[in-house]
Amino acid sequence: MPPAPIFDHDEFAQSLRDDGFRFVAGEDMRTHLQEHGSLQDWNVFADSWNDLAPDAYLARVGQQRRRRHAIFRAGREGAIERRPHQPHYQSLSYNTLQGDIERWFEPVRDDIAQSQTLGTVLAFCRDFFSALAPQTPAWHIELHQFRIEARSDQDGQPTPEGVHRDGVDYVLVLLIDRHNIVSGTTTIHDGDRRLLGSFTLTAPLDAALVDDARVFHGVTAVTPLDPEREAHRDVLVVTFRADGTPAS
Incomplete structure (x- = not known):
């Protein structure tokens, strides 16, 4: 059997240099991730989204978001x-809804933090973003497990703060699962909020790679396809900023 082809990240990198973002379909993302490790425990990793805690900081706008953080x-x-x-922590200049406060979330479970899948995702991000920023010797990484719930009486808001930047250097948004929902379209905007592109993460491992210093992003509300059934959108968000720089 001939050896498996080696895929480089040049095309992804050029998209971020040219446009500030790139959508990657799940099967392509799987190939790139597996250059950096194993996804053998993906099912256990994905199932951990059933064990997230409510985001109490959103109580005044509705608790349709669950999360863990590391x-x-x-x-x-x-x-x-x-x-x-x-x-x-995010400043008000980046998060007008919940800026200038320290938000403590439940930690990512130890078994998930140590999982093969997460190690693979982080290794891909480290190598890919380091190639884009050769001057950066080390990275501060924040990891967010999000579940956005949609109900018959209230839409789920993946980005309740609206179109925004995260105040970091680079962002990966990786779809884990979407169940019984419609919409949830990612939109990318320039500094004047003009739309540059849009796409919807629909399959596991569909991904968005974002140069946060250059573009803004948001996600439209999600609604239940069948209002009588549970509905949710699960994503992993990983942010990278140069280690030693203050939070924005």
Whole structure:
């Protein structure tokens, strides 16, 4: 049997350099991820989205979001290490809804933080974003598990703060699952909020790669396809910023 083809990331990288973003279909993303490790425990990894805690900070606009959070550090090579649990912080200039406060979320479970799948995702991100930023010696990484729930009486809001930037260098949004929902379209905008592109993550491992310093992004509300059944959108969001730079 001939060896499997080796896929490089040049096309993805050129998209981010040219446009500031790139949509990647799930099967293509799987191929790229597997260059960096195994996805053998994907089913256990994905099932952990059933064990997220309510986002209490959204109580005033509706608790349709569940999440867990973790922080890692990565050099350009070597091990990617989890850091002690810390709050998530964004300034009001980046998050007008929940800025200028320290938000403490339940931590990502240890078994998920140590899983093969997450290690593979983080290794892909580290190598890909490091190639785009050769001057960055190390990365501060924040990991967010999100479940957005849609109900018959209330839409689910993946980005309740609206079209925004995260105040980091780069972002990966990876779809884990979507169940009984419609919409949830990702939109990308320039600095004047003009629409640059849009796409909908529909299959597991569908991904968006975003140069957060250059473009804004948002996600439209999700609604139940069948209002009598449970409905949700599960994503993994991974943000990278140069280690040692303050949170924005």
